[in-house]
Amino acid sequence: MSVLVYTESDQGVFKKAAFEVASYAKAIATDLGTTVTAIAINANDTAALGTYGVDNVLQVNNDTLKAFNANAYAQVIKQAAEKENATVVVVSSSADSKYLAPLLSVGLNAGYASNVIAKPESTSPFKVKRTAFTNKAFEITEITSEVKIVGVSNNSFGLVESSGNASAEDFSPSVPDLGITVESVDKASDKVSIADAEIVVSGGRGLKGPENWGMVEDLADVLGAATACSKPVSDLGWRPHSEHVGQTGKPVASNLYIAIGISGAIQHLAGINASKVKVVINTDPEAPFFKAADYGVVGDAFEVVPTLIEKLKAFKAQQ
């Protein structure tokens, strides 16, 4: 018996979320008095996982699994869970993990709680706290099945280092027919994705046009942030839909969310409310976003943002 964690990677390199879910799995394993086993698919820097509490890594190297395939990955994780007799399986809240988790749930006959934001309140009964009603409430959910799957909300638990060494062993599960083949991928590889970002800089209609996004990108660059936008901006085609955050767009759970020229419609706020600290820059002091934000600047974005970039550059230079 151990806690199994699926540690995601991109191009063979573990994502930050992998270390966060490993930290989370370690916390549960400590409560249960057991060890943490990670399942890593086509990622080889497994020693890094030891830093976050992983004891053993099941390492899968298989060319068929080169491109993500939810069903195949779910089958691989299922076999790892069965091999380890895992009673708890931890996954992240990335698009891929949220894609495979329901399939894994069926495969293991295991209850799945998504968007979990804290360590289980108790492990017997197994109760977790998760966001619900699009961040307008929290729900305490009990997972009643024998095997449990916990989907940890990104940036909710953080990274917790522990002094450990992860041993690795090769694992060769059977891989099912893929059923779905990837024909093309359209992804900006040099940019931080919204899901992975600790800081998100987002622009709204107040920026007046797509030609004005340079300063949003500059601000994001200084902060190592991802760029995002409000729904009207993606509807107008100023920015791609993949940058749209809000209720019908991508959810954001960053440490810092900076909204520029976004009024703060309820649907927008619902999607970004899980962010820890919110900053709003808007000319209209009556914009609803000021009620949801922690820090606000009432002013013209075209003056405030360039100055803020300079201040931040100076600050970063001092660090």
Add this chain to the structure above:
Amino acid sequence: MKILVCISHVPDTTSKINFTDNDTKFDTTGVQFVINPNDEFGLTRAMWFKEKQGASVTVVNVGGPETEPTLRKALAIGADEAIRVNTPATDGFSVAKQLAHIAQSGSFDLVIAGRESIDYNGGMVPGMIAGLNQVNFVNNCIGLEIEGTTAKAIREIDGGKETVATSLPLVIGGQKGLVEESDLRIPNMRGIMMARKKPLTVAEPITATAQTSSKAFEKPAPKGAVTLVAPDNLDELVNLLHNEAKVI
């Protein structure tokens, strides 16, 4: 092509979220219920397949009689028939089990469900239907074309999108992008009149054991007032973000 669109009956986005019975139940007092937005994008895409490719569209919901107005609205938008599985929607797995049974017994080629409902945000029902029926599944789907039994779908991924090829039978976790918001349809009077005559079948549930149980709800702690920083004092903003919020 037979399409099944799963409709979740959810509180309208602008609803006040409150709880009763010692914070264990959602308070429906004064709450208006709507078709889950992610499902509505899927329903609208299904209407496209009906009109352009002659597909039939059935909508289904798992829930009590109070959800029927939401199904009638889907019929008014243009679905051909509706099924209500007569059992409360308790957890994602038990709902998925009912829906998987309807999909399989009705030999549906394509099942479209929203990627998540805006109330419980579980995000698991579409995938579980696919897992239970062992059919192909594309989540976060923002584009779908079908020719014969082959399908081409676009999936939103972290930081971009990917195009995938697959085949029917297929389950889709849909969202905005399947159609645009401007394509969504408001039922017209004729649609509403016709919806009254369309079949709404009440199906009895199959046995399904829940795997999760909702125990209690909490509301977020009230937020303090915003700290305003003057636009000519942005050093202070940097200082606050670094020393007070500790996020940079």
